[in-house]
Amino acid sequence: MRWSKxxxxxLRETPAEAEVASHQLLLRAGYVRxxxxxxxxxxxxxxxSILKITAIxxxxxxxxxxxxxxxxxxxxxxxxQESGRWDVMGANMFRLKDRWQRDYCLGMTHxxxxxxxxxxxxxxxxxxxQIWYQIQTKFRDExxxxxxxxxxxxxxxKDSYTFDMDAAGLDxxxxxxxxxxxxxxxxxxxxxxxxxxxxxxxxxxxxHEFMVASDAGEDFIVIGEQSKYAANLEKAESNPxxxxxxxxxxxxxxxxxxxxxxxxxxxxxxxxxxxxxHIKSLVLVAETKPVLALLRGDHQLSETKMTGLLGxxxxxxxxxxxxxxxxxxxxxxxxxVGVKNMRIVADLALKGRRNMIAGANKxxxxxxxxxxGEDFQAEFxxxxxxxxxxxxxxxxxxxxxxxxxxxxxxxxxxxxxxxSMGLRVLDEHGKEVTPIMGSYGIGIERILCSAIELxxxxxxxxxxxxxxxxxxxxxxxxxxxxxxxxxxESLYNQAKAAGLDPLLDDRNERPxxxxxxxxxxxxxxxITCGKKLAEGQVELYIRKTKEKMDVPVAEAVAKVKALIEAx
RNA sequence: CGGGGCGUAGCGCAGCCUGGUAGCGCACCUGCCUUGGGCGCAGGGGGUCGCGUGUUCGAAUCACGCCGCCCCGACCA
Numbered sequence: 329m330r331w332s333k334x335x336x337x338x339l340r341e342t343p344a345e346a347e348v349a350s351h352q353l354l355l356r357a358g359y360v361r362x363x364x365x366x367x368x369x370x371x372x373x374x375x376x377s378i379l380k381i382t383a384i385x386x387x388x389x390x391x392x393x394x395x396x397x398x399x400x401x402x403x404x405x406x407x408x409q410e411s412g413r414w415d416v417m418g419a420n421m422f423r424l425k426d427r428w429q430r431d432y433c434l435g436m437t438h439x440x441x442x443x444x445x446x447x448x449x450x451x452x453x454x455x456x457x458q459i460w461y462q463i464q465t466k467f468r469d470e471x472x473x474x475x476x477x478x479x480x481x482x483x484x485x486k487d488s489y490t491f492d493m494d495a496a497g498l499d500x501x502x503x504x505x506x507x508x509x510x511x512x513x514x515x516x517x518x519x520x521x522x523x524x525x526x527x528x529x530x531x532x533x534x535x536h537e538f539m540v541a542s543d544a545g546e547d548f549i550v551i552g553e554q555s556k557y558a559a560n561l562e563k564a565e566s567n568p569x570x571x572x573x574x575x576x577x578x579x580x581x582x583x584x585x586x587x588x589x590x591x592x593x594x595x596x597x598x599x600x601x602x603x604x605x606h607i608k609s610l611v612l613v614a615e616t617k618p619v620l621a622l623l624r625g626d627h628q629l630s631e632t633k634m635t636g637l638l639g640x641x642x643x644x645x646x647x648x649x650x651x652x653x654x655x656x657x658x659x660x661x662x663x664x665v666g667v668k669n670m671r672i673v674a675d676l677a678l679k680g681r682r683n684m685i686a687g688a689n690k691x692x693x694x695x696x697x698x699x700x701g702e703d704f705q706a707e708f709x710x711x712x713x714x715x716x717x718x719x720x721x722x723x724x725x726x727x728x729x730x731x732x733x734x735x736x737x738x739x740x741x742x743x744x745x746x747x748s749m750g751l752r753v754l755d756e757h758g759k760e761v762t763p764i765m766g767s768y769g770i771g772i773e774r775i776l777c778s779a780i781e782l783x784x785x786x787x788x789x790x791x792x793x794x795x796x797x798x799x800x801x802x803x804x805x806x807x808x809x810x811x812x813x814x815x816x817e818s819l820y821n822q823a824k825a826a827g828l829d830p831l832l833d834d835r836n837e838r839p840x841x842x843x844x845x846x847x848x849x850x851x852x853x854x855i856t857c858g859k860k861l862a863e864g865q866v867e868l869y870i871r872k873t874k875e876k877m878d879v880p881v882a883e884a885v886a887k888v889k890a891l892i893e894a895x
Numbered sequence: 896c897g898g899g900g901c902g903u904a905g906c907g908c909a910g911c912c913u914g915g916u917a918g919c920g921c922a923c924c925u926g927c928c929u930u931g932g933g934c935g936c937a938g939g940g941g942g943u944c945g946c947g948u949g950u951u952c953g954a955a956u957c958a959c960g961c962c963g964c965c966c967c968g969a970c971c972a
Contacts, residue, residue: 340921340933341907345965365964413972420971437972471896471970479971546971737972769972787932806930840932847932858931867931 329798331833335372337361338845348544350780351476353789357849359797366473366481373849374776376797378484381516381775382463384794385486388512392504394459394488399441401465405431407440411748422467422481434467439745439767442489446763447751450491456753456763457497459504461488463772475544477773478733484772491746491763493755498740498764502534505738505768509538513735516775517792517895519782520735523549524559526632538736538770540778545733552720552727562632565710566718566727571604571624574682579697581665586694590660592625595694599685602626607678607686607698609662611646611655611670614638618646618654622664622674622700623712624681630713637673637709655689663687664704665695674706733781735774741765780850783872789850790872793895798831800888801851805839805858815881816857819866822885823855828892847871852895853888 337358345362346352354360359374370378386396405423408414414421414433422434435441442460450456463486470481477483490501506522513520518540525537537560539549550564551557559565589595596603606625611618612634619638621629635642651659654669663686664672678684683697700706718727743762745751752760776795783790793799800823804816816832823830831851833842839858846854854869865878868887879887 337905339906343906344901344908347966362964417972439972468971472966472968474966739972767972803931808930836930838930838932838934840930840934843932845933856931 329831331801331831332835334831336845336849337371338848346476348475348478348781349784350478350544350777353780353784353848354476354777357789359849360477366470366479368477368480373797377776377791377795378772380795380797381772382484382486384515385463385512385770385772388508388515389459389461389486389488391511392459392508394461397445397460397462399435399438399462399464401435401467403433403435403441405433407444408433411440411443411745413440420468420470422469435464436466436468437485437767437769438462438464438487439489439741439765440749443745443749443751443765446491446746447749450751450753450763452753453493453755453761457490457492457501459488459490459501461486461768475546477777478544479546480773486770486772488768490766490768491751492766493753493761493763495764498766501766502738502740505766506536509736509738509768509770512770513538513775516779516795517783518735518775518778520778521549521551521558521732523551524563525737526560526563526636533742534740536738537734539732540735540782541730541732542778542781543731544777544781545731547732547734548729549732550714550727550729552723552725554725555720555723557720557723557725557727561714561729562630564714564727565721566714567721567724568624568627568677568712569604569715569717569719571677571681572602574605574684575697577683578702579683579699581695581697581703583688583690583693583695585692586661587692589694590658595685596625599694599696601685605684607663607684607700609664609687611651611659611662612643613646613650614640614643618650618670619643620662620664620667620670620672621711622672622678622706624675624677627675627677627715628713630711633709633711633713634673637711657687657689657691661687661689661691661693663689663695663698664700664706665689665698667704672704672706673711674700674708675712676708676710677712678706679708733774733778734771735778736768736770738768739766741767784850787844788848791850791852793852793892796829796850796852798851799829799892800853800855801831801833801846802855803833803839803842803846803857805842805856807834807836812857812861815861815866816855819855819857819881819884823888826885826889828885828889853891855884855888 339356342352343355346355360368360370363369424432466485467482473480492498520538520540522536522538525535548561550559550561589598592603592606603625608623608625610621655662678700682699685696686698688695716729746762746765755761780789802816802820804812806812820830820832852871856867864881866881866884867876868879869876
């Protein structure tokens, strides 16, 4: 490709609306342009990168025996109503009607459609297992699209779905995907971590997320540095940091006045005891029923663990009027002592503690010497979010919390869709069984974004060669010099013949402009034809390290090829 | 959905407070010049000031309403 003929609209200045590095650079480097909130035009460079990414994904999916399909993005409501997700998806689903006023939606994911295909055709155990996948556009009406291509309303996803006779078959399919995902992300040049994840609204038993550590991410993951422990914060478990020592003895609860002191910090500062000596009391409402959640003062409630425990899809904090009615006091003076009218759930970190401080259920008063299990009864469960400084439950090593973005997710779905949608096959005894399913996604644009987030510098993108729109640029420094042009053309043709993906910067620009643009868009290698051509030398430049070396013209392409293969 | 910010040329911004017929830098076009890290000189094109209503002799500027985009939070298979 000749740069002079291409549409690569680079910008000298950073567009004001872009906050995160990948968004800024995708715009500045001329990869994308925004159409509307969460909708982007992928220009030539983005499209080239995406094609390289999807080619890698296809190769690795095909390598585990997965079969690619292409499914409608426009779905009839009925299929989604069968699984129950027509209602569950709520406002996140784009919905529309056809000319006959029939309901449709734009597909957010394709479990329903894949299961629909399967139940229509799969009859016998002899046809299983199956791995089906698609690389297609998905639509989600995100409440808040943001961060460039990181959270958008239309995006490309590789989704695969597996059908197996039994759990052992699903385990095998899951393991194959896990391994394939590692190969895909390795080949894309990413640094990533596979973490244990919460299965979320998808249901199912086991789940891993593939995460790239980045401040641009929206998730938090918990990592143990020595061991291999890595989990999503939603799901992570830990031993809490050591609390302050409790006063000894079988002391009776004793009321004291705490006027205007509401938060744990305030009460703690007021009574001189550390937050770890306090009990945090939260009144929640799950399907109209109140629940009292108790945590150590320095801990945060884990919504995921709590919803899992309560067996509901969501709960809400009680309104002030409800709190007053149920507890007889304002939030800020709440506690478990004497509470009889609701379920009480206490975090495990409170088990075995003595003589703590809690609200008195009398506005402006707290109790000291409150002992869990003696002064009040509660169910003890892990309902707490892991905090920085916690330690691993078995190795005891310190845990770190890291911000990260999700690029892939694998699930053991179980029977959720095969059951609800009536997928049955006959086993070898002629008995009807429900196949077990798995679902496995990769966000294609997120691979591009995370590569940029991971690999960029002040001059622009440092794209991994495997997914760069071009992997080498041949740059004659002066387009008026026929010898330079001829040499550059020849190198460009050699590079093409060698199977590289070269770009010829034949623009009539000053060298500085060409260098800066090539650095910005992230071409990993550059062959510069300049003044040393007379001595038979060209310059080889490595974007990542900014290293430059003179090499004989005849060896330049072979050298670049070797560098790309080594990358 | 709650909180905040912004909307003036392709991009980045000034002008708005104190109303008087729109400006700067970059980009773009033409010519000359230059050619190893965003050259220089000269000339030039491009704007319903997000939309609507109102106030006023007069609105980018003041008031009200709406729309759009961004950020924080909530939400997020």
